[in-house]
Amino acid sequence: MIIDLTRNIHKGMPFIPFEEAINIEPSNFPGFPEVAISSFKAFSHIGTHIDAPYHFIPNGKKIHEIDVNRFVGKGHLIDLSDKKRELVVLDDMPKTTIEKGRIIIIYTGMAKYWPKPREQHTELSEEAAKHLLQYEPKMIGADSLALDFVKNNFKAHKAILGADVPIIEDLVNLGKLIGKTFDVMAFPLKIDGLEASPARVLAKLHLI
Amino acid sequence: MIIDLTRNIHKGMPFIPFEEAINIEPSNFPGFPEVAISSFKAFSHIGTHIDAPYHFIPNGKKIHEIDVNRFVGKGHLIDLSDKKRELVVLDDMPKTTIEKGRIIIIYTGMAKYWPKPREQHTELSEEAAKHLLQYEPKMIGADSLALDFVKNNFKAHKAILGADVPIIEDLVNLGKLIGKTFDVMAFPLKIDGLEASPARVLAKLHLI
Numbered sequence: 001m002i003i004d005l006t007r008n009i010h011k012g013m014p015f016i017p018f019e020e021a022i023n024i025e026p027s028n029f030p031g032f033p034e035v036a037i038s039s040f041k042a043f044s045h046i047g048t049h050i051d052a053p054y055h056f057i058p059n060g061k062k063i064h065e066i067d068v069n070r071f072v073g074k075g076h077l078i079d080l081s082d083k084k085r086e087l088v089v090l091d092d093m094p095k096t097t098i099e100k101g102r103i104i105i106i107y108t109g110m111a112k113y114w115p116k117p118r119e120q121h122t123e124l125s126e127e128a129a130k131h132l133l134q135y136e137p138k139m140i141g142a143d144s145l146a147l148d149f150v151k152n153n154f155k156a157h158k159a160i161l162g163a164d165v166p167i168i169e170d171l172v173n174l175g176k177l178i179g180k181t182f183d184v185m186a187f188p189l190k191i192d193g194l195e196a197s198p199a200r201v202l203a204k205l206h207l208i
Numbered sequence: 209m210i211i212d213l214t215r216n217i218h219k220g221m222p223f224i225p226f227e228e229a230i231n232i233e234p235s236n237f238p239g240f241p242e243v244a245i246s247s248f249k250a251f252s253h254i255g256t257h258i259d260a261p262y263h264f265i266p267n268g269k270k271i272h273e274i275d276v277n278r279f280v281g282k283g284h285l286i287d288l289s290d291k292k293r294e295l296v297v298l299d300d301m302p303k304t305t306i307e308k309g310r311i312i313i314i315y316t317g318m319a320k321y322w323p324k325p326r327e328q329h330t331e332l333s334e335e336a337a338k339h340l341l342q343y344e345p346k347m348i349g350a351d352s353l354a355l356d357f358v359k360n361n362f363k364a365h366k367a368i369l370g371a372d373v374p375i376i377e378d379l380v381n382l383g384k385l386i387g388k389t390f391d392v393m394a395f396p397l398k399i400d401g402l403e404a405s406p407a408r409v410l411a412k413l414h415l416i
Binding site for chain 1: 210211212214215216217218219230232234239240242243244245246247248249250251252253255256262263264266272276277279280358362393395396397398399400401402403404406407408410412
């Protein structure tokens, strides 16, 4: 069973922090008026998206340079959705070991506040980020619009991207993963030189 | 082992048929000059991409409406790369049965002519397309920039999209799939209302 963890991108959706995050230009194919054809302009961090190390690390990998083996892996959910915190701290992290090489997904519960996500913006502390990095995750994702932001001085971003680990943001449907074992497939576009890209992210539930 | 079947999207790349198919606008985050942040404008059919039925079928599914179960499946390669044809005809199709529900990939060899792909543009005939549809594929893909085009009056596009089967175009690295069994993961963005989207497409080789 496959679950879509991707937010539907549409004009007027909330995001951080730029105007006109998505614009679609519908058109027609010359001579074939029945053919729908379009262009779109997108903020690289619109909707569910992946940050490459280069977003914060000047010599870090850009989105087209990330090893594709990072995009597919066993998932590990950390469910903090009932905690309603502004900052996820070290004490919120699981006391048990996480298997190395997982795609770690933090369910802050923030996505529940959509379309007013800033009413409960949950950020990851630097200490919690560093705790997770010891398990060498392929990626770290969350349902927050930004894993951390100005208030936290982007310390979690810098720690994770500085360890060459991409970040997935604005995931949806994470509640469907509670108590399940699952694989994650999180694919950004391959656009030369970008620091991030909108992504399609699916989870495949294990039935046993 | 995972193989990237996705073309790297960059400014100035060949495509069909519009100008300025990709434009990247690098910027900085206000107050944080070290943070790379960008927008991009893309033709929805730039590079490796997926056509939704709506591209040719006015009441067909748009890209955000496609069932995600179509995006992951066992692959089946049809290798025509040594035939060098303008039109792939019914007689080029495999004589043996293809298992239902596969993601069928046609290796025309056209990608070898990059960056002058039009020197050997290979199109799929309507008869060949209809032959493949009897096997109820999840998707049909190829390394051609367009599965068929004006010369063929888009008959293959219309047959396949009319059967509610999405099309993947401009795949690369298909030679690495010859003689292999593999799964395909082909993910478009989830942008509301588009008739197509750039996609990330990976193959996972089976080791036995």
